[in-house]
Amino acid sequence: MTAPLHEPTAEAAPSAAEEAAVAAGEKAVQGRSLGRIAWERLKRDKLALAGGIVVLLLVVVALLAPVITHLVGQDPDAYNESLIDPLFGTPKGSFGGVSGDHLLGVEPVNGRDIFARILYGARVSLLVGFLSAVVAVVLGTVLGILAGFFGGWVDSLISRVMDGLLAFPQLLFTIALVSVMPNEMLGLSGSNVRVFVMILVIGFFGWPYIGRVVRGQTLSMREREYVEAARSLGAGRFYILFKELLPNLVAPIIVYTTMMIPTNILTEAALSFLGVGVKPPTSSWGQMLSSAIDYYESDPMYMVVPGVAIFITVLAFNLFGDGVRDALDPKASR
Numbered sequence: 001m002t003a004p005l006h007e008p009t010a011e012a013a014p015s016a017a018e019e020a021a022v023a024a025g026e027k028a029v030q031g032r033s034l035g036r037i038a039w040e041r042l043k044r045d046k047l048a049l050a051g052g053i054v055v056l057l058l059v060v061v062a063l064l065a066p067v068i069t070h071l072v073g074q075d076p077d078a079y080n081e082s083l084i085d086p087l088f089g090t091p092k093g094s095f096g097g098v099s100g101d102h103l104l105g106v107e108p109v110n111g112r113d114i115f116a117r118i119l120y121g122a123r124v125s126l127l128v129g130f131l132s133a134v135v136a137v138v139l140g141t142v143l144g145i146l147a148g149f150f151g152g153w154v155d156s157l158i159s160r161v162m163d164g165l166l167a168f169p170q171l172l173f174t175i176a177l178v179s180v181m182p183n184e185m186l187g188l189s190g191s192n193v194r195v196f197v198m199i200l201v202i203g204f205f206g207w208p209y210i211g212r213v214v215r216g217q218t219l220s221m222r223e224r225e226y227v228e229a230a231r232s233l234g235a236g237r238f239y240i241l242f243k244e245l246l247p248n249l250v251a252p253i254i255v256y257t258t259m260m261i262p263t264n265i266l267t268e269a270a271l272s273f274l275g276v277g278v279k280p281p282t283s284s285w286g287q288m289l290s291s292a293i294d295y296y297e298s299d300p301m302y303m304v305v306p307g308v309a310i311f312i313t314v315l316a317f318n319l320f321g322d323g324v325r326d327a328l329d330p331k332a333s334r
Contacts, residue, residue, distance in 0.1 A: 048323020
């Protein structure tokens, strides 16, 4: 009996260098989620991070406005006539009555603390900005995805509605609507009624902008391979809408939401400036700017403070929104 030509040999154990190379290779090809990749891109954008931090601080300050004003010992509706010059009606002292007790001075004529009213004004601006954006995003996403996916008469009808709303004079309609609103509605009263109406009107007239974006994205995605594969496997229309298309629309929806909020804040400030926003004594940045027109020469600080508050808020949201857009869609920044 002859021996086999090729005798089996024991498999050689991998060396330490080979193990290190394998470990390095596994580490190099370690998968990362899309959210993690976007977060890493966003962290590299210092301006966007700064804007996000300012936005977070504004939200915290607005939520804790009653606590902060209590800590500094000021009431936004308390009058301090003793701090007002009886002859000219302007605050005593320099820079609009700035002092240790009144960090940003006091209002002319009545002497209300500006710092406290700025904090409470942030609550109104951010509330209207965020909630009206939610209304616009919900309507725009639902109607935009339906128009893009079903096409035909559904697309034509929704597109014509969007064209009509985009051409409609939103500001004039809001002024007319708020002017005839009753003082009590749906269990709300006073300024709460106007805040509710502003949220609905701004959100309703804002949805066509995001609706067009969602419709365009849906038109391009409905013919993709994964949608055709889902159809071939017998998936229904609503499954494709909510399981295949909607998850891929999250990124553009987030981007346009962050860009829409500052526009809504400016719209609320404009309405309050024109006198159809919240009712006094409820504080609003636009209302403070409107009142400051009569005192911009004798007390410029009264106009500067709410103006700077609006500027910083809108700038922070825009910087953060630009960073989010670049992080979620880096090709758009090239």
